[in-house]
Amino acid sequence: MSVNSDLQRERAAAGLESEDFARWWAGGDAHLLERRSLEEHFYSDPRLQDAVHPSCLSYKERYEQTVAKATLFLAKLRAWQKAKHPQMSLDVNTLKDFRVLLSGSLGTGIFQQSFPLRLHFSMFMTTLLGQGTEEQQAQWLSRAWHMDGVVGTYAQTELGHGTYIRGLETRADYDPERQEFVLNTPTQSAYKWWPGGLGNTANVAIVLAQLYIQGKHHGLQSFLVRIRDERTHEPLPGIDVGDIGPRLGGNGVNNGFLGLKDVRIPRNQMMMKNAQVLPDGTFVQGRPPLLLYGTMVYVRVITVRDVLFCLLQAATIATRYSIVRRQSPIDADKPEVCVLDHITQQVKILPQIARGVSYRLVADWLWVFYEQVLLQLEANPPAGNSLPELHALSCCLKAVATDEASQGVDLLRKSCGGHGFLSSANFDSIYGMATAAYTYEGEYTVLLLQTARFLVRQYVDSLKRKVLPSSVSYLRDTARLVWGKDLVRNCVRALEYSALEEVRQAWQSQNIHRRSKVTDAMATNLAGRQMTAAAVAHGHAFLTRRALEELKKVQATKGVTEVLQQLVELFVLDTFLRQLGSVLRWNSLTGTQLRFVERRFEELLAALRPNALAIVDGFDFHDRVLGSTLGCHDGRVYERLMEEARRNPLNQEPVNVSFRSHLLPMMQGKL
Amino acid sequence: MSVNSDLQRERAAAGLESEDFARWWAGGDAHLLERRSLEEHFYSDPRLQDAVHPSCLSYKERYEQTVAKATLFLAKLRAWQKAKHPQMSLDVNTLKDFRVLLSGSLGTGIFQQSFPLRLHFSMFMTTLLGQGTEEQQAQWLSRAWHMDGVVGTYAQTELGHGTYIRGLETRADYDPERQEFVLNTPTQSAYKWWPGGLGNTANVAIVLAQLYIQGKHHGLQSFLVRIRDERTHEPLPGIDVGDIGPRLGGNGVNNGFLGLKDVRIPRNQMMMKNAQVLPDGTFVQGRPPLLLYGTMVYVRVITVRDVLFCLLQAATIATRYSIVRRQSPIDADKPEVCVLDHITQQVKILPQIARGVSYRLVADWLWVFYEQVLLQLEANPPAGNSLPELHALSCCLKAVATDEASQGVDLLRKSCGGHGFLSSANFDSIYGMATAAYTYEGEYTVLLLQTARFLVRQYVDSLKRKVLPSSVSYLRDTARLVWGKDLVRNCVRALEYSALEEVRQAWQSQNIHRRSKVTDAMATNLAGRQMTAAAVAHGHAFLTRRALEELKKVQATKGVTEVLQQLVELFVLDTFLRQLGSVLRWNSLTGTQLRFVERRFEELLAALRPNALAIVDGFDFHDRVLGSTLGCHDGRVYERLMEEARRNPLNQEPVNVSFRSHLLPMMQGKL
Structure with missing residues (x-):
C-alpha cells in the first residue's frame, strides 16, 4: 500500500515540519503520544469497526450497530481507565475527563454521527x-456511573x-x-x-x-x-x-x-x-x-472547540484531495495540475485552515476565561463579576463560530466537486454535526440578540464614561481608523470601528422605534436586523483581535510560529475582506489601501500553499477520525472510493430482486 | 382534520388572492387545472405512496422501493399520455414533454430524491x-422509447x-x-x-x-x-x-x-x-x-428553473411553519407570537421568496432567449450569432442561481430550528437536489471562470468602442452612479457599475500578472479571485436588471401585480445590501442613501408580511411535492411530526433486540 506520489512529493518539499506542528497542536509531546496510543488501542479493535458503511444501513440497523459498538466501546474505555487510574474517584473532573474521551477525537473516530449513551x-x-x-x-450516582x-x-x-x-x-x-x-x-x-x-x-x-x-x-x-x-x-x-x-x-x-x-x-x-x-x-x-447558568455557558464554550474541529476535519480532507486530484491544465499544452494549484481552489481552502487555527487560539483563551469566572463565582464573597461578559461572549462566539464553521465545511465539501457529495467522503456527517450546533444549546439568532442586548447596554455605559469589560472596551474608542504601516492592525481596527458603529446603529434603531407608539420590547424586535448585525460585527472584531493577541503567547519552534503568524494574518485579512460591506460603510478607506490588503492576502496564499499539506498533517487526525475516502493520510483516493462502493450491500448480488419483480415486466409491457 | 387556526386566520386576513397568484404562476388557468388533475390522478394512487419514509430504509431497500415506484409510475404515465394524445409521434418535443413530467413537480412529489430511469x-x-x-x-429509438x-x-x-x-x-x-x-x-x-x-x-x-x-x-x-x-x-x-x-x-x-x-x-x-x-x-x-454544445447550454438553462423550484419549496415550508410555530413573546407579558412576527425571521424568509419569484421572471426570459438562439443556429445561413452570449449567460446564471438558491434553502432550513433538521421536514432532500446542481453540468467556479473570460473579452471590445451584446452593454456605460429618486434603479445601476469595475479589475489583474514572467494562461489563473468576483458581480447586476425589465411585461390582476412589484423590489434591495462590499467599493454612496435603502427594505418586509402565506399558497405546491411534515397546506405540523415518528420501523417494537444483546449485558457488567 504505497502513499500517493503527489502527497509524497508535497511532504518532501514542505518547509514546515508537520511533526513539530502536531506537537504544538496537541499541547506537547506527552499529549500527542497519549492520544496516538489511545487511538491505536481502540481503532485496531475489529469489534469497533463497521462491516458496512452506516450510510448504507436502514435507520433501525444503524441504531443496532451503534448500540453494539457503544456498549463495547464503553466497556473497553472503563477497562483502559481503570488500568491507568486504579484509585480514581468519581467527581466532576473524572466525569469531565471521561466525557472528553467520549466526544473528542476518539469517539468521533468510532461514531461519525455520535451515539446514544x-x-x-x-x-x-x-x-x-x-x-x-x-x-x-x-442513591443514584454510583449506579449511574457504572x-x-x-x-x-x-x-x-x-x-x-x-x-x-x-x-x-x-x-x-x-x-x-x-x-x-x-x-x-x-x-x-x-x-x-x-x-x-x-x-x-x-x-x-x-x-x-x-x-x-x-x-x-x-x-x-x-x-x-x-x-x-x-x-x-x-x-x-x-x-x-x-x-x-x-x-x-x-x-x-x-x-x-x-x-x-x-x-x-x-x-x-x-x-x-x-x-x-x-x-x-x-x-x-x-x-x-x-x-445551571454555568452549564449552559460551559456547553457554548466547548461548542466553539467542537465546530473548529469539524472545520479542520473538512479542511484536511479537502487539502489532501486537492493535491491528489488532478484537473485541467493551467497551460493548455501541459498536463493537468493538482487542483490546489488553481488559485481559486487555494482561496476556498487555505482561509478555512486559517480560520480553524485562529479559532483554536481563541477557544483556548475562552476556556481559561471560563475557568477564571468559575473561580470568581466560587469565591466567598464573589471576586469580581465577569459572568455577564462571559455569557455574552459565549453566546456571540458560539453563534458566529458555528455559522462560519458550518459554511466553511460546506464550501470545503463543494471544493471537492462531485466526490465531495458522496457519503463515503464524510462531509455530510461533518456538516451535520457542525450545523446542528448552529441550532442546539442556543439558536443562532437568539444568541446574537442576547449578545446585542449586552452590547447596547455596554455602549450606553460608554456614553456615561463607565469602564467597560475588556472584550468590549473598543466601544469607548471612537477615534476613526488611522491607516498605519501594520496591515493586520489596520484590519482589526477597521473591524472594531465597524462593530462600534453597528452597535450604535442598533441602539439608534431601538430609539427611533421607541419614539413611535410601540413598547420597548417591540422596538427591540423591530431593530432586529441592526441588533444581529451588531453582534456579528462584534464577533468578528473580537475573534480577530483575540487571535492576534493569543498568537503572541505561542511557544513553538520557529517554523511552526512562522506558519501560525501567516495563518492568523490570513484569517484577519480574510475576515476583513468578507466583511467588506460593513468595513467600507463605517471606515474611509482608499482603493489603494484595499489593494494592499488584497495583494497581501494573495501573498499569504502563495506563502502557505507549499506548507498546506504539512499543516493539515500536523492536526494529526487519525484516518478513522476523518472517516473519509478522500482524506486519508496515504492519499489512495480512487482506490478507497472503489473499495467503499464495492462494500455496498446493493453490490453484493449481480442482479437485484427488482429486476424480476418490476424492471423486466415493465420492459415486456406487462405493468 | 381541521386546518391549523393560525393559518386560517392568516389566510382570511391576506390582501392577496392566492388563487389569482396561482393562476399567474402556473401560466394561466388551463395549465393550473391540468397540473392539479394530473397530480390528483397520480398522488391518489396508493402504489405510488411510501409505506415507510425513504430516510428510514437501507440504501438497498430504498433502491428497490424506488424501482418499484418508478416502473409503475412510467407505466401509468404512458397510459395517461396515450389517452390524451393517441396520435403522438416520437420526436424531440414529445420527449421534452415527457421529460418535464418526469422531472417537474409531478415526479418530485413521488421521488423526492429522483429515480434511476x-x-x-x-x-x-x-x-x-x-x-x-x-x-x-x-434500430434503437422505438425500442428505447418503449x-x-x-x-x-x-x-x-x-x-x-x-x-x-x-x-x-x-x-x-x-x-x-x-x-x-x-x-x-x-x-x-x-x-x-x-x-x-x-x-x-x-x-x-x-x-x-x-x-x-x-x-x-x-x-x-x-x-x-x-x-x-x-x-x-x-x-x-x-x-x-x-x-x-x-x-x-x-x-x-x-x-x-x-x-x-x-x-x-x-x-x-x-x-x-x-x-x-x-x-x-x-x-x-x-x-x-x-x-452537443446546445445540450450543455440547455441543461444549464433549465437548471436555473430547477433550483428556484427548490428554493420556493423550502420557502413555502418555512413560511407555513413560521406561522404555526409560536415561540417567545415579544412583550414579556403577552403570549408567545408566531415566529414570523419576529423581524429577524422575516429577514430570513421573505427575501428568499422574492429571490425565487425574481429568478422565475429571469428564467422565463432565458428560455425565450435560448429558443431564439436555437432558431438562429438552425437558419441557413445562420441569422446572427448570440451563442457566445447565451453560453456565457447560461454559465453565469446557472452558477449564481444554484449558489444563492442552495444557500437560501439552507438558511430556510435553519429558520425552522430543530425541526428543520429532521428528515421528515424534507429540507435535507431539497438541499441535496439544489446543491448537487452547484457541481453537476458545469462546476460553479469553472462556470464563473468561463463567464469571466467572456466578460473580459467584452470589456476589451468596449475599449475599442465595439457594440456589445445587450446583456453586457452596461460595460460601455462608464458614467458613475448619479443617485436619483428611483431607489430600485439606483440599486441596479450601482450593481452594474460595480460589475463593470470588477471586470476591469479582472482584466487589470491579468495584465499585471502577464507583466511578470508567467504565461497568459498562468496570468489568468493568478487573477482567479478577480475573475470569479467579476462573474458573480455580473450575475447580480444582470439578474436584478432583467427581473425589473420582465416585471413590466407581467399581465396579472392588480393584486398579483402589486405583490410582484414588492417582491422584485425586495429582491433588488436585498441583492444590493448583500453585495454591499462590492457596491461601496466602487460607488460613492452617503450614509443617508444607504439608510434610505435599508428603510425601504424594512418597509417592504412589513408590506409583504401579511401576504406571505397567500404568496406561498399561490405557488400551489401539492403537499406531496413539498414532502414535509412542517409545510403542509393544513399546517398540522405537530400531528404530522408525531405520525411520521411513529411510522419509523424502529418504533414498531417496544424493546429493540440490542437490549438483550448489548445494553443489558453492559448494565450487568458482563461486557
Missing part, C-alpha cells in the same frame, strides 16, 4: 451531581417548545397524600422531543416540568423518572416513548420523544439541591441556581 | 436522437476525470478485421463514475471514449454498449458494474460505476451522425457538433 455522561450525570442532594447522589441498571437522559425540549423554556408545558403535580409527583404532558405539543438516547436506549430520564403544588405554580423543576423497566426494558405504564426519526446528521444519537400520562414518582425524585418540596407540600426555594 | 429519457434518448444516424435510430429490452444511461464522467473531458481515459480501439470497437477503461481512474441508473438498472450505456484507429487518436466519440444481458440482467463479460453508494442527496438515482475490459461492440454502435468510421477504418469527420 453520550447524554448519560453529560447532561444526566451532570444534573445528578449539580442538582441532586447528598442522599439523592448516594450504568448499573441505569441508562439516563435529560428531557427538556418539547415538540412545541424550545428556546423559550418558560413555555414548557409538561407538569408535575404534587400529591401530598401519597407523597408523590404526578407527571403529565397535557397536550401533543408538550411531548418531550429531541433528548439523545431517549428513543430506545435510556431507562431513566431527568424530566423538566412545571411544578404545581395544590394548583400553585413553583416554576420549572427537574424530576427523575424511570421510563423503562430495568429488567425487561418495556416502557412503564403511562409512558409513550420512541425515536423521532432520521435527521440531517447525528443519526447515531437515538433522539426520542416522551409522553407522560399520570406517571407517579416518589417525592425524593425531584432534584432537591436548589429547591425542595417537603412531605406536606411546603415549597422551599434554595439558593439561586448559578450552576 | 430519468437519464434514459434525458441524456440517453437525446443522444440517440442527436447523434445517431437514421439507421441507428431505426423500453423494450432497453434501459439506457449516458456514461461520460470518470472516477478521475470530470470537468476536463479531454482528459477522459476510456478508449475504443477499432479492429477493422472484425469491424468492431474494443472498449477499455485502462486504469482505475478511467472507470466511469456517476451515471444515473448505471449501478443496477440500465442494460445499455452510451459510453464516451477516446477513439483510436490503428493507434491514431480521433477524439472523443460516443458508443452504444450493452452492459447487461437483456433477459437475465447479468453483467456481460468484461463488464464491471455497480452502484457508487449513498450521497448527500438524490439517493434514488442509482448512480453507478463501469469498468470495461476488452468489450467488443459492432462498428454500427458508434454514434455516427457527426463522425464516421468506415469498415476499413477510414475516419470521416462530419459537421461540427453544434447540438
